[in-house]
Amino acid sequence: MDQSELESRIxxxxxxxxxxxxLLEGRYNADAEAFRQGADVRALVHSRADTVxxxxxxxxxxxxxxxxxxIALVAVGGYGRGELHPHSDIDLLxxxxxxxxxxxxxxxxxxxxLLWDLRLDIGHSVRSIEESKTxxxxxxxxxxxxxxxxxxxxxxxxxxxxxEQVYSxxxxxxxxxxxxxxxxxxxxxxxxxxxxxNLEPNVKGSPGALRDIQTIGWITKRHFGLQNxxxxxxxxxxxxxEHQILFQGETFLWQLRYGLQLLADRNENRLLFDHxxxxxQMLGYKDEGKRLGVELMMQSYYRTVLALAELTDVIxxxxxxAILGSASEDAIRPINKRxxxxxxxxxxxxxxxxxxxxxxxxxxxxxxxxxxxxxxxRATTIRSLRAHRHxxxxxxxxxxxVTTLFMELLRTPHALDQTLSAMKKYNVLGRYLPEFGQIxxxxxxxxxxxYTVDAHTMRVIRNMVRLSGTEARDEYPLxxxxxxxxxxxxxxxxxxxxxxxxxxxxxxxxxxxxxDAEAFCHRHHLSERDTQLISWLVExxxxxxMTAQRKDISDPDIIHAFARAVPSQAHxxxxxVLTVCDISATNPKxxxxxxxxxxxxxxxxxxxxxxxxxxxxxxxxxxxxxxxSEAREILHxxxxxxxxxxxxxxxxxxxxxxxxxxxxIAWQTAAIVRHGNNPDPLVLIRDTRGGPTDGYSQIxxxxxxxxxxxxxxxxxxxxxxxxxxxxxxxxxEGPYSISSYVVLDEKxxxxxxxxxxxxxxxxxxxxxxxxxxxxxxxxxxxxxxxxKHFAFPTEVTFSNDTINQRTVMEVITPDRPGLLARVxxxxxxxxxxxxxxxxxxxxxxxxxxxxxxDEHGEPIRDPAVCQALQQDLCKMLxxxx
Numbered sequence: 001m002d003q004s005e006l007e008s009r010i011x012x013x014x015x016x017x018x019x020x021x022x023l024l025e026g027r028y029n030a031d032a033e034a035f036r037q038g039a040d041v042r043a044l045v046h047s048r049a050d051t052v053x054x055x056x057x058x059x060x061x062x063x064x065x066x067x068x069x070x071i072a073l074v075a076v077g078g079y080g081r082g083e084l085h086p087h088s089d090i091d092l093l094x095x096x097x098x099x100x101x102x103x104x105x106x107x108x109x110x111x112x113x114l115l116w117d118l119r120l121d122i123g124h125s126v127r128s129i130e131e132s133k134t135x136x137x138x139x140x141x142x143x144x145x146x147x148x149x150x151x152x153x154x155x156x157x158x159x160x161x162x163x164e165q166v167y168s169x170x171x172x173x174x175x176x177x178x179x180x181x182x183x184x185x186x187x188x189x190x191x192x193x194x195x196x197x198n199l200e201p202n203v204k205g206s207p208g209a210l211r212d213i214q215t216i217g218w219i220t221k222r223h224f225g226l227q228n229x230x231x232x233x234x235x236x237x238x239x240x241x242e243h244q245i246l247f248q249g250e251t252f253l254w255q256l257r258y259g260l261q262l263l264a265d266r267n268e269n270r271l272l273f274d275h276x277x278x279x280x281q282m283l284g285y286k287d288e289g290k291r292l293g294v295e296l297m298m299q300s301y302y303r304t305v306l307a308l309a310e311l312t313d314v315i316x317x318x319x320x321x322a323i324l325g326s327a328s329e330d331a332i333r334p335i336n337k338r339x340x341x342x343x344x345x346x347x348x349x350x351x352x353x354x355x356x357x358x359x360x361x362x363x364x365x366x367x368x369x370x371x372x373x374x375x376x377x378r379a380t381t382i383r384s385l386r387a388h389r390h391x392x393x394x395x396x397x398x399x400x401x402v403t404t405l406f407m408e409l410l411r412t413p414h415a416l417d418q419t420l421s422a423m424k425k426y427n428v429l430g431r432y433l434p435e436f437g438q439i440x441x442x443x444x445x446x447x448x449x450x451y452t453v454d455a456h457t458m459r460v461i462r463n464m465v466r467l468s469g470t471e472a473r474d475e476y477p478l479x480x481x482x483x484x485x486x487x488x489x490x491x492x493x494x495x496x497x498x499x500x501x502x503x504x505x506x507x508x509x510x511x512x513x514x515x516d517a518e519a520f521c522h523r524h525h526l527s528e529r530d531t532q533l534i535s536w537l538v539e540x541x542x543x544x545x546m547t548a549q550r551k552d553i554s555d556p557d558i559i560h561a562f563a564r565a566v567p568s569q570a571h572x573x574x575x576x577v578l579t580v581c582d583i584s585a586t587n588p589k590x591x592x593x594x595x596x597x598x599x600x601x602x603x604x605x606x607x608x609x610x611x612x613x614x615x616x617x618x619x620x621x622x623x624x625x626x627x628x629s630e631a632r633e634i635l636h637x638x639x640x641x642x643x644x645x646x647x648x649x650x651x652x653x654x655x656x657x658x659x660x661x662x663x664x665i666a667w668q669t670a671a672i673v674r675h676g677n678n679p680d681p682l683v684l685i686r687d688t689r690g691g692p693t694d695g696y697s698q699i700x701x702x703x704x705x706x707x708x709x710x711x712x713x714x715x716x717x718x719x720x721x722x723x724x725x726x727x728x729x730x731x732x733e734g735p736y737s738i739s740s741y742v743v744l745d746e747k748x749x750x751x752x753x754x755x756x757x758x759x760x761x762x763x764x765x766x767x768x769x770x771x772x773x774x775x776x777x778x779x780x781x782x783x784x785x786x787x788k789h790f791a792f793p794t795e796v797t798f799s800n801d802t803i804n805q806r807t808v809m810e811v812i813t814p815d816r817p818g819l820l821a822r823v824x825x826x827x828x829x830x831x832x833x834x835x836x837x838x839x840x841x842x843x844x845x846x847x848x849x850x851x852x853x854d855e856h857g858e859p860i861r862d863p864a865v866c867q868a869l870q871q872d873l874c875k876m877l878x879x880x881x
Contacts (some may be wrong), residue, residue, distance in 0.1 A: 002556040010058045021056045024118070027051050028086060029267040032262050036282060040252045048084040049075075051668070052120070053152050056092075059114060059155040063107045070097040071104065072154025074162075078214075082149040085258050087267040087515045090147060095158050099128045113529050121267055129158065133165045136172070140180045143172055148219050167225055178323045182316065183213050197302060197455040199443075200276075203257045204269040208305025209737040212255050212312045213246060219319055237318060239383065242311055256301065259283060269447060271301070289504055295443055302441030302452055310382075310425050317345070317379040339367055346371075358396055361388065361403040362432070365423050369414040377426070384428055392431040403524045417462035420497075434517045435501050442504050450587050459585035460496045460578075464489075469575065478600055479580040482573050485598045491530055494520065495537035495578055507783035536567070537574055548598040549840045550849050551812075553605065553660050557657065557803050558618040563609035572610065574602045580665050592698045592748040594725040597688070597874035620658075627657040627665065634666035644673045652738065653857075655804070655835065664698075668738065672702050679704075682767045687752035696725070697743050697751040697758070705737040705771060708743045710834050711824030713739060716768045718818055720761055727837040732776035752770075794877045796870040800859045801851070806835060807860040809850040809869075813877045821845060822876050830869050831855045 006742035013019035031044050054076070059074050074080075076092040084090065092115075094866055099107065108126070115122050127129050127135065136143035146166045165171060172180075189207045192198060204210045218238065259282045260268055263275045269652065271279070277294045285293035323341060333341045338353045338360050340346075346368060353360050364385070368374050377385070409419065430437030437452040451459065466472045467483040468767045486492055494517065502512035514535045544564060551558045565574045579599060584591040594668040609617075609862035610825035628649070635645055648669050649656075657665065668684065675682040681703035688696055701713065712727060717724055744750060751758040794813040801808050812822065820839070826851075827834055854860050860869075 010055065012062045014340070017114055018063065020059065020118055024051065024055060024120070029148060031856060032086065035258055035262065038284075041258050041472045044258065045083050045085060045254060047743075047790075048086070049079060051083045052090060055118070055148075056115075057153045060111065060359060063111055066102045066153060068101075069155050069157075070096070070101070070365060071160045072153055073152045073158070074154075075150045075152050076146060077145040078166045079775075080145070080150050080496060082150060083255070085267075086261040086264070086429065087121060088261075090120055090122045091268065092152075093146075093149070094121060094124060094126040094131070095132065095154075095162060097129045097158060098125070098130075100126065127311065128482045129162050129165065131170060132162055136166055136433075137170075137321050138179070140172075140184065142217050143177070144181070147218055149287075156182060161305075162170075164219070164229075167222070172222075172225055173278060178219055178319055181215055181219055185212065185316075188570050190493040195441075195455065197452045200270055201301065201305075202270050202274050203253050203301075205304065207311070208307075208309035210250065210257070213250050213253075215308070216312060217316050223319060236313065241381075241386070242314070245311050247306045252304050254284060267875070269319065271298075292503055298443045299441040302443065306441065307427075310427070312377070313425075314379045314382050316738050317376070317382075321379070334369070335367055339364060341371070341374060344373060345378040346374050347381045348384055351380065351384045351387075351865060354384060354391065355405050357387070358391045359399060359401040359405060361385065361392065361396075361428060362402050362409070365428070366405050366412065366417050368422065369409055369412045369419045371415070372414060377422075380425065385428070389427055389431060392428065397432060398523060400775075407490065407524055410493050415462075416465055417458050418492060419457050432495070433501075433520070436497065439501060439503060444503075451585070453500050456585050457497060457500060460499070460581045461486065461493060463581035463584050464492055464496055464577070467581070476584075476596075478603065479577050480618075482577050484572060486577065487570070488530065491534055491537075492574060493576060494534050495541070495574070496581065496658065497540040498534070499582065510539050522545075533571065533574065536571060536577055537578055540575065541578055542567070544575050544599065544602060545583055548602045549595065550838055550847070552804075552838070552851070553598065556617065556620055556658070558604045558624055559602070559609055560614065563606045564614045566594060566610065566797075569607065569610055570602065572606055589748065592696075592725075592744060592745060593750065594742060597696065599876060620654075622829050624654045627662055630662040631657075631669065634662065634816075638666075638670055640670060640673060645669060648672050650737065656738070668700055668702075671700075672738075673704065679770075681766050681769045681786060681868055683749060683762045685758050686761050687750040695807065699741045699743060699761075699765070701739040701765065701769065706769075707740065708824070708828050709737065709769070711821050712769060712827055713765070714820040714824055715739065715818065716765055717741065717743060717761075718821060720764060721749075722761070723748075724833065725839050727834075727839065729834050729836070762784060794874040796873050798866045800861070802859075804851075805857075805859055806851050806853050807866075809852050809874065811846070811848045811850065813846050815846045816877070819877065820848075823848075823873065824861060826869065826873050826876050829872065830865070832860065832869065833857065 009023065010016050010019050029047070031039075031048060035041065036046055056073060071096050074093040074095045075082075075091070076093050077082070078088060078668050079090050079092075099172060112124060115124065132142075133144060136146050143166065146162065149159050149163060157600070185554050187209065188205055192202065193208045195207060198206060201433065202209065208502075256271065256279065257269060260271065260275055261280050262277050263282070266476075276298070280292075280294040283297060285297040288296065296387045301562065301752070316806050321343075329710045330342050334349075335341060335346070338349060338357060340349055346364060348360070348364075356800075357363075364381070372746065383546075410416065423432070424436075424440065435456075436454065444453075449456065464483070467476060467480045468489075473479045483489075483492075485727040491682065498517035498520065500509060500514050501516055502509040505512055514518075516530055521534055526534070528577045547553065547558070547562050551560060565576070576599065580591075580596075583595060583599075632642070632645060667686070671682060671684055681701055683699040684698075684702075686700075688698065688699055699717075701709075703709075706712070710727070714724060714727070722743040722745060724741055724743055726740075728740045729737060745754075745757075751761060792814060794811065797810045799808045800806075804868075813819070824834070831854070832852050833855060834850055835853055838849040840847045840849075841866075853862065860866055
C-alpha cells in the first residue's frame, strides 16, 4: 500500500482512528505471517516503524497546529532509531520551540487522546527545546533517548536544533556520559546475576543482550559527536569481523524478541518457559537425538550473548582508554619479551606476538594468574588474540610448551575459575579443549540444572578455589579441612573440568567423560597414578551424592557396598570435595543442611569401613546389640529401668536401632516413657546440633497406629509450608507407632531459628492427628507457573531388598503441592506399609524412594500387586493440576 493510498484511507474515513487501527492490525498480521515464513526480521522491524510513522504523520496533519514552524512530532529512543518490534514502546516527543501556544491546547489534548485510542503502547512527553535540554542534563535516560531522534511530522529544524544542544558538553561531557552509561550497565548486569546464563533470560536487558549493543551505540554516538553520526552505521571503530559479530548477534536477538512478542501478544522480552518451546518451533529448531530443539535454541542464545559480551569488553575498554585514559600518562611495566602491563591491563608488546610464538596464547593467561594486579587484557591484544585463535589446532594442543603452560596454570595458586572463565570468554578454552567447547552454552531444559554445563563447570572450579579460603569454613567445614589434605589440587581441578564434559552426547556422560579425562592426562604427561585417580573421579562423580540421597545410609550393608567401590582414603577425600562442589554449583537451592549432613555421615561411615577393611564388613546383629547397649546405658543414667525400656523396644523391629544415633534413641525412649498412657499423640521436635551443616529439624510422632497416619501427617506438614526431606515409620508389633520426619522450612533452615513457629507446628500436629475423623484434607495449592511447563509422565519402579526384607519403590514425577500425601493415600488404599522414605526434589523433578512392605511386614512379591499400585500411583499423581 503506497503513501497516497494510506493517506486516502485514513484521511477520508468517517473514523480515522478506526481506519488506522484496521490498517495497523492488518499490517501486524501480515508481518507476523511473514516472520513465520522466514522473512528478514530487520526488514519487518523497520517496516513496522515506517507504518507507524505514516499513521502518526497523517493523524498529526489533521490538526491546525501541524502547519506551525514551532512544533514537531519527534520519535525518540528505539523508535527514534527506526526500530519497532510487534509490541515495542513507541516513544514520542512533542517538541516546541518556546513552549505550547494557547491555541494549541485543545487540539494537542485531542491528538494525545486519539493516540491512546489507537491501542498502541505509546509514551509521550511535551517539551520545548530548552526544557528538553534541562531534562537531559538532569536524567541520563532522557539524554540517551534524545541521542536518537527522527522527525515524524513538522519542521526537522526543531529536532536538529535540539540535537545540537544534546550533543554539547553543556548537557553532558563525553567523559561523564561514558562513566554514567558504564555504571548503568554494571548495575543492570548485577540485576541479572552478572551472568549471560539465566534459565529465563531477558533478550533486552541481560548481559550480552540487546541493551549492551545499544549501549555501545550510544557511547559511540556521543563520543564521535553529531557531525559524524552518518558514519557510525557500521560502528567505525570496529573491525570487519567485529561488525559481523555485532550485526549477526543483533539480528539473532531480534528474531528471538520478535517471535517472543508475537507469542506473548504483549511487550515481552523475557524468554519465559511459557514460550521457549513454542518459540524454538517457530524459529525452526528441531529435536536432534536426545537434544531438544528448545535446548539447541537456547545454546544458540547463550553462545551469541557470550560473543557479544566479549565484543562489549573490547569496545568499552577502547573507550575507557580513549575517554578516561587520555588525560593521564600510561604506566608501563614489562613482564617478559612478549608481554607488558599497561595501566593494570596486560598487552602484547606487538600485534605479531601470537603469530611468531603461538604458545603465547596460553602464556598470557598464565601471566594473568601469576599477576593478580592485572585487571584484564587490553583491547588491542584481545583483537590480536582473536585474529590468531585459528592457530589452536591439534599441533598446538600437543605442543609440550603449551601443555606445560596449561599445567602451570592449574598449579598456580590463584582464582582459577576467573582465569578459565576469561579463557572461555575469549574462545581459547573451548578451542584448546574441544570437548569442553561442545558444552559451551549447552543447557538442560529443566528447573534443576539452572546453569548451562560450562557455567556450572566454572562454578564447580570456583567452589574448589573458595574451599582453600577461610570464608568457606562455616558453610563447608569438612570439605574446607579436606582440601588442605589433598596432595595435588590440579588433580581435583581436572576432574572438575571433565566431570560433565560429555553431557549431551548420548550414552553415560560419566563414562565418556572419564575417557576424555584420560586422554587429557596422557596429552599433559600426568603420571599413571594421577591419570587413574582423575578418570575414576570423573566416572564416579555421582556415586556419593546418589548413595547419600537415594539409599539408606544408616544400613551397614549400604555403607559396605559404597566403601567397596572406593579404592582408598585418598579417593574418598577427593570424591567428597568434588561432590560438595558439584552439588553446590548445580542449583543454589540444592545445597542445604540436610544434604550436607547426609554426605558427611556417608563420608564418616565410609572412612570407618575403609579403616576396618572392606573384607571385614560389620555384622548387622552386632551393630544392633551395640546400639541398644549404649542407648540403655544413657537411659540408666536418667533412672530408667530395663523394664520401662523393654516395654518400648519390644514393639519395634531391629531397623529402628540401625537408623538413629544412640543419643536419639535414648531421647525418644525417655520421652515415650514419660508420656505414659496419655491418649494424645506425643510430638517431639528437635534441631540437630554440631554446627551449621547439621541444621535440620527432626519431628518424632508417637501415637496409636492409624492406617492413614502417613498421608495425614504429610498433609499437615505441607500445609505448614515445611519441606519433608526424610520420613521413617518404624514397624511396630503393638498398637503404637513411632514416625520420624526430617524437615526444613521454605528457606532451607531448621525450625529452631523460630521457636514460636516450632511450638505452633507441634500443637497443630497434635490437634490434627488425635482423631482420625479430623484428619486434614490433602492440600490443593495451585502448581507454580514454572512447574507447569515441565510435566512428564510419572514413573514408578519396584525392586526387592532381600537383605532387609522389604520392597524398594522409586517414584519419579513432577513436583506438585500435596504429592507425598497423595502417595500415602494410594499406599493406604493398597494396604501397603511404609517403613522408610528418601525424599529428593531436584528442580521440577521429584525422585523419591519409598521402602515398603505388605500388611504383614513382608516384601511385596506378587507382581500383580505391584502393577496395580504402579497404575494407581501414576493416575493419582498425573491428575494433579
